[in-house]
Amino acid sequence: MVIKMKKYELNVYTCINCGKKMHVTEVTDHLPPCSNCGADEYTTCSGFKPKKENKK
Numbered sequence: 001m002v003i004k005m006k007k008y009e010l011n012v013y014t015c016i017n018c019g020k021k022m023h024v025t026e027v028t029d030h031l032p033p034c035s036n037c038g039a040d041e042y043t044t045c046s047g048f049k050p051k052k053e054n055k056k
C-alpha cells in the first residue's frame with residue numbers, strides 16, 4: 001500500500017502572478033486557481049513581491 005503525500009500542507013500561499021494570499025485550511029494536492037487572476041501557481045515565501053510588468 002502506497003500512501004501518497006499531499007502536495008500542499010496548511011499554509012498561506014501567495015499567488016506568484018498577482019500576490020494575492022490564499023489560506024489553505026485543508027491539506028490538498030491541488031490548489032484552486034487564484035480567485036483574483038486565475039493563476040494556479042503559488043509560493044509560500046513570506047515577503048514575496050509579485051512581478052510588475054507595467055511598461056511606461
Ligand SMILES: [Zn+2]
Nearest residue numbers: 015018034037
Ligand atoms: Zn493571482
